[in-house]
Amino acid sequence: MTTGPLSTPPSEARNRPENPWWVDAVIYQVYPRSFADADGDGMGDLAGVMQQLPYLEQLGVDAIWLSPFYVSPQRDGGYDVADYRDVDPLFGTLEDAEALLEAAHGAGLRVIVDLVPNHTSSAHPWFTEALAADPATEAGRAARDRYMFRPGQGPGGAQPPNNWQSTFGGPAWTRTVDPHGTPGDWYLHLFDSSQPDLNWDNPGVRDEFEDILRFWLDRGVDGFRVDVAHGLVKAEGLPDHGIRPGMITDSGEDVSGHAEENPGDHAHPVPYHDQEGVHAVYRDWNQVLAEYSHEPVMVAEAWVSPLERLFRYVRPGEMHQAFNFTFLLAGWDAVRLSDAITVSLEEAGKVGAPNTWVLSNHDTVRHASRFGLSDPTRYPNGLGAEDEQPDEALGWRRARAAAMIELGLPGSAYLYQGDELGLPEHTTLDDSLRQDPTFVRTAGAEKGRDGCRVPMPWHAEAPGFGFTLGTDEGYDAGPAAGTATAPWLPQPESFGAYAADRQVDVEGSTFELYRELLGVRGELDLGTGAFAWSGLHSPELGVLAFTVTTGGGQHGHDLDSGERVPEQVVLVLANLGETAVDVPEDDAAAIFSHHEALQDGQLMPDSAAWFLKR
Ligand code: GLC
Numbered sequence: 001m002t003t004g005p006l007s008t009p010p011s012e013a014r015n016r017p018e019n020p021w022w023v024d025a026v027i028y029q030v031y032p033r034s035f036a037d038a039d040g041d042g043m044g045d046l047a048g049v050m051q052q053l054p055y056l057e058q059l060g061v062d063a064i065w066l067s068p069f070y071v072s073p074q075r076d077g078g079y080d081v082a083d084y085r086d087v088d089p090l091f092g093t094l095e096d097a098e099a100l101l102e103a104a105h106g107a108g109l110r111v112i113v114d115l116v117p118n119h120t121s122s123a124h125p126w127f128t129e130a131l132a133a134d135p136a137t138e139a140g141r142a143a144r145d146r147y148m149f150r151p152g153q154g155p156g157g158a159q160p161p162n163n164w165q166s167t168f169g170g171p172a173w174t175r176t177v178d179p180h181g182t183p184g185d186w187y188l189h190l191f192d193s194s195q196p197d198l199n200w201d202n203p204g205v206r207d208e209f210e211d212i213l214r215f216w217l218d219r220g221v222d223g224f225r226v227d228v229a230h231g232l233v234k235a236e237g238l239p240d241h242g243i244r245p246g247m248i249t250d251s252g253e254d255v256s257g258h259a260e261e262n263p264g265d266h267a268h269p270v271p272y273h274d275q276e277g278v279h280a281v282y283r284d285w286n287q288v289l290a291e292y293s294h295e296p297v298m299v300a301e302a303w304v305s306p307l308e309r310l311f312r313y314v315r316p317g318e319m320h321q322a323f324n325f326t327f328l329l330a331g332w333d334a335v336r337l338s339d340a341i342t343v344s345l346e347e348a349g350k351v352g353a354p355n356t357w358v359l360s361n362h363d364t365v366r367h368a369s370r371f372g373l374s375d376p377t378r379y380p381n382g383l384g385a386e387d388e389q390p391d392e393a394l395g396w397r398r399a400r401a402a403a404m405i406e407l408g409l410p411g412s413a414y415l416y417q418g419d420e421l422g423l424p425e426h427t428t429l430d431d432s433l434r435q436d437p438t439f440v441r442t443a444g445a446e447k448g449r450d451g452c453r454v455p456m457p458w459h460a461e462a463p464g465f466g467f468t469l470g471t472d473e474g475y476d477a478g479p480a481a482g483t484a485t486a487p488w489l490p491q492p493e494s495f496g497a498y499a500a501d502r503q504v505d506v507e508g509s510t511f512e513l514y515r516e517l518l519g520v521r522g523e524l525d526l527g528t529g530a531f532a533w534s535g536l537h538s539p540e541l542g543v544l545a546f547t548v549t550t551g552g553g554q555h556g557h558d559l560d561s562g563e564r565v566p567e568q569v570v571l572v573l574a575n576l577g578e579t580a581v582d583v584p585e586d587d588a589a590a591i592f593s594h595h596e597a598l599q600d601g602q603l604m605p606d607s608a609a610w611f612l613k614r
Contacts, residue, residue, distance in 0.1 A: 024354070025412045054107070077449075314348075528561075
């Protein structure tokens with residue numbers, strides 16, 4: 001909601017015109033299974049993404065990141081890839097992917113695809129070959145050397161080679177049966193047993209992935225989100241480590257477990273996370289990307305801590321970005337957020353990389369729901385009907401305010417589909433419908449990630465909230481009532497109120513808030529602005545306050561005319577505390593996180609504002 005005119009400079013000025021596009025890009029994550037279904041089978045597809053490009057254009061993002069759409073048995077939502085160079089029939093064809101790329105580029109949107117190098121699917125031809133091969137032969141050994149096969153321990157090799165645990169629960173090893181029918185070696189899977197880990201010491205594996213990079217780069221993709229980027233290389237000798245790795249835990253910052261065991265000691269990290277050897281892989285890939293002139297980007301999904309370890313992935317000559325999960329894990333807490341921002345900016349500065357900011361993704365409980373929990377710093381792996389139910393209205397208010405913090409910060413921001421609608425988690429999904437392997441592998445102790453993967457609501461009145469588009473024109477033209485199969489996961493009834501058609505062009509909606517923030521961010525080049533904590537900043541009282549300055553100085557020149565752009569200062573003020581706070585009086589224009597955020601000249605709790613200072 002805007003009060004007063006928010007004047008912006010008259011040009012497309014860039015603070016540093018030599019920057020590549022991704023330095024300040026806002027990147028929208030599409031989870032193809034759940035974004036939009038064009039063919040009516042209840043599962044999202046690439047044609048559905050294509051139809052909704054105008055929606056993304058309207059929102060004003062710079063790029064999309066597509067979670068995996070490759071050939072896959074879908075045992076882990078497509079993060080189990082059987083063919084890295086083709087599209088699963090569920091989502092369409094390779095031609096559909098090429099058409100989507102072209103259409104997205106035509107709409108001014110870059111496209112990042114997901115790369116899953118830590119493991120393949122057990123249905124990948126390499127793995128089926130390895131299983132079928134006789135390990136006593138040279139050919140068999142060569143086939144198995146692409147993966148992590150090891151003999152078991154104890155009598156008859158009946159015990160796994162070591163005590164590693166799968167991230168999804170249960171042991172990280174599964175025993176094979178030799179072609180003659182006798183129990184054989186074990187193979188490693190840091191995730192589901194359908195996701196065998198590759199052996200990154202094998203040069204053939206390295207060559208294959210460089211070739212996969214080129215396959216997609218040749219088709220014009222603008223970059224890769226690298227799955228489990230910290231996991232590829234394992235410590236020599238595979239030493240025991242009995243603690244289950246925590247990609248998704250309640251345990252706070254130290255997701256890799258480093259701190260519990262060896263505080264500050266990175267000479268002995270978890271033997272399958274963050275090994276020094278992974279960096280050589282990314283230095284090689286950096287060279288591959290550098291062969292292309294369209295500035296492709298690599299972004300690391302690396303659950304490592306502390307942040308100093310994360311920023312090692314974005315040293316010059318390696319990756320370009322890394323997801324900043326410390327910001328995400330800070331929750332709705334001013335002190336934790338303040339620390340996360342300060343440390344992130346410091347560490348990024350040391351390696352000269354831009355920061356990324358992210359609040360939710362397909363692995364997390366949506367922040368609109370996390371922030372409605374009694375402890376809004378909690379980070380559960382899924383929520384079910386018997387768990388504490390979030391306060392939806394409170395979560396909604398906080399999620400909108402959090403977006404103002406995220407999008408105000410300099411660097412690049414990642415949005416997860418539905419963030420822009422203020423979409424909550426499905427917190428009462430029937431257990432019988434759950435598909436995340438975590439649910440089964442933990443015997444239901446963890447609900448898993450299905451609740452954040454529920455299909456998007458496009459049309460409040462349509463069956464399945466218009467997830468199945470039914471027409472070539474998208475949700476505006478209305479649904480093909482009665483013709484569609486139900487969405488692959490049911491949506492909660494409350495999703496109707498969040499549907500896109502209830503929000504696009506509707507004043508005060510979350511979509512319009514995001515659109516306005518993205519517009520101002522782009523016009524003022526906040527993404528490359530200079531950050532400073534403001535004098536109003538007092539996290540112990542729940543107040544976050546920072547300024548971002550753009551234009552002016554030596555950098556503020558219009559790209560076309562070369563004329564100087566006046567300095568602009570945006571003050572971002574967020575109230576995470578329990579009492580209202582005064583807002584500065586000298587600010588001419590402001591955007592507030594919701595219509596009741598400003599009362600009697602004060603910013604209410606669970607609210608935020610942007611003030612433009614001239
Ligand atoms: C990443 C993905 C997650 C997947 C896992 C295994 O963390 O984000 O969805 O389950 O890797 O590939």
